[in-house]
Amino acid sequence: xxKHVLVLGGDGIGPxxxxxxxxxxxTLDERHGLAIAFEHALVGGACFDxxxxxxxxxxxxxxxxxxxxxxxxxxxxxWDSLELTGPPEARSxxxxxxxxxxxxxxxxxxxxxxxxxxxxxLKPEVVKGVDFIIVRELCSxxxxxxxxxxxxxxxxLLHGFDTQDYSEPEIERxxxxxxxxxxSRRKKLTSVDKANVMESGILWRRTVTRIGERHYxxxxxxxxxxDNAAMQIIRDPRQFDVIVTDNLFGDxxxxxxxxxxxxxxxxxxAALGAPREDGRRPGLYxxxxxxxxxxxxxxxxxxxxAILSAALLLTHGLGRPDLAGLVEKAxxxxxxxxxxxxxxxxxxxxxxxxxxxxxxxxxx
Numbered sequence: 001x002x003k004h005v006l007v008l009g010g011d012g013i014g015p016x017x018x019x020x021x022x023x024x025x026x027t028l029d030e031r032h033g034l035a036i037a038f039e040h041a042l043v044g045g046a047c048f049d050x051x052x053x054x055x056x057x058x059x060x061x062x063x064x065x066x067x068x069x070x071x072x073x074x075x076x077x078x079w080d081s082l083e084l085t086g087p088p089e090a091r092s093x094x095x096x097x098x099x100x101x102x103x104x105x106x107x108x109x110x111x112x113x114x115x116x117x118x119x120x121x122l123k124p125e126v127v128k129g130v131d132f133i134i135v136r137e138l139c140s141x142x143x144x145x146x147x148x149x150x151x152x153x154x155x156x157l158l159h160g161f162d163t164q165d166y167s168e169p170e171i172e173r174x175x176x177x178x179x180x181x182x183x184s185r186r187k188k189l190t191s192v193d194k195a196n197v198m199e200s201g202i203l204w205r206r207t208v209t210r211i212g213e214r215h216y217x218x219x220x221x222x223x224x225x226x227d228n229a230a231m232q233i234i235r236d237p238r239q240f241d242v243i244v245t246d247n248l249f250g251d252x253x254x255x256x257x258x259x260x261x262x263x264x265x266x267x268x269x270a271a272l273g274a275p276r277e278d279g280r281r282p283g284l285y286x287x288x289x290x291x292x293x294x295x296x297x298x299x300x301x302x303x304x305x306a307i308l309s310a311a312l313l314l315t316h317g318l319g320r321p322d323l324a325g326l327v328e329k330a331x332x333x334x335x336x337x338x339x340x341x342x343x344x345x346x347x348x349x350x351x352x353x354x355x356x357x358x359x360x361x362x363x364x
Contacts, residue, residue: 008093012293043055044291047059055093060097070309103272104139104177104273106250106272107270110130113262130237137166137171138271141166164200191204264288265344271283299351339353
């Protein structure tokens with residue numbers, strides 16, 4: 001049965017790194033008969049320039065029908081200064097995809113490759129053996145809460161305000177996703193909140209605790225305030241297995257944790273929704289890095305975050321964790337051979353790194 005993958009390269013280096021990930025998937029398709037059909041469409045600033053929208057209704061329709069979406073990056077200086085109104089999903093193709101596909105569970109694995117230990121900002125003995133996943137709630141929280149805006153109040157001053165809002169069901173579904181993942185790993189879950197000062201944090205902690213006690217007694221649960229969690233990730237990252245947290249805190253903690261791996265360009269992610277009646281689970285797979293317009297078109301972009309995102313696509317979108325493991329091994333072999341881009345201290349370009357990974361796939 002044919003699997004449909006929609007490729008949305010987006011802006012900056014996005015098209016370059018998604019092309020690399022697609023090349024790896026095509027190689028596996030040829031060798032293992034995955035029967036993948038690729039489609040392509042515009043998103044982000046490139047789409048705005050062409051259509052006046054950051055993603056079109058037609059592309060949204062195709063994304064909803066696809067088995068998986070492979071996403072590159074969105075945005076850049078050209079569009080950052082646009083004064084746009086409306087909800088967040090009207091100002092970002094990626095945000096609309098997450099919202100309308102209900103991709104509420106964002107998985108961000110943090111696992112440094114041995115060849116990259118010296119490139120981390122932490123000591124090699126601190127980061128060696130680190131293997132944890134941040135599960136970030138992706139469809140609610142302060143990025144979507146109402147009311148929000150910039151208004152001139154009665155004091156005559158402009159006030160900017162946002163609302164952190166979580167319902168009990170929204171917390172329940174991300175808690176279930178995180179507990180199930182922890183149960184499949186080392187059976188330890190750390191929930192991160194700010195329950196000492198935020199009402200939403202109190203509800204978050206109560207709800208996650210209840211879900212754990214009722215449904216996942218075999219998983220050890222502990223709680224950390226977000227400031228302590230940030231410190232602990234730097235102090236002793238090996239203590240973590242699965243971390244679950246809200247939209248804002250997950251955004252911050254995962255980008256900071258990327259430095260454990262040596263470069264933001266190494267970090268993949270998967271944004272997953274609930275399984276549908278037909279058994280398919282909607283998912284969007286993207287490297288965590290941004291559009292990096294300063295190196296776009298120069299062939300210097302690190303494609304490994306996108307290639308590792310393709311490995312997550314294989315696991316969660318196509319049901320082939322065995323092939324995902326091959327991709328991870330191939331990436332490790334390319335790094336062991338010293339084939340890496342300038343952000344990792346190497347001299348190879350995007351195409352050379354991609355070719356090295358594909359060559360390694362043939363040797364595993």
